[in-house]
Amino acid sequence: MVNIQLYVSKKNFDTQKAERFFKERRIAVQLFDLKKRAPGERELQNLARGAGGLNQLIDRDDPKVREHPACYFDRDDELLPAVMEQPWLLKSPIVRCGREVTVGCCPEIWKKWLEG
Numbered sequence: 001m002v003n004i005q006l007y008v009s010k011k012n013f014d015t016q017k018a019e020r021f022f023k024e025r026r027i028a029v030q031l032f033d034l035k036k037r038a039p040g041e042r043e044l045q046n047l048a049r050g051a052g053g054l055n056q057l058i059d060r061d062d063p064k065v066r067e068h069p070a071c072y073f074d075r076d077d078e079l080l081p082a083v084m085e086q087p088w089l090l091k092s093p094i095v096r097c098g099r100e101v102t103v104g105c106c107p108e109i110w111k112k113w114l115e116g
Helices: 013-024 041-051 076-085 107-115
Strands: 004-008 029-033 094-097 100-103
Touching (some): 013 029, 013 107, 041 094, 094 107, 100 107
Parallel strands (some): 004 029
Antiparallel strands (some): 004 094
């Protein structure tokens, strides 16, 4: 059985696609709404490790995020406290299966997770 966790901060098309992808395959997911519950430090570090660094998780395409000073931080140790306080800085969705993490809509990778 595959354990899928979906971290979302806003209802965008990629988030809807991710939810639909797993629902169509009858895969139960744990949904974490980042507006209601911010991830802890260890959880964020695990997500960042799986995604290739905390910088990969920041939504720099969002105009609201670009106004925040954390958008211009390069180091994870600077970004971590900002993201813990402001989880809306994260891209959505972040999908985790074990130690593997994707950011955005990545159905090809999700299929491999389900087949593996």
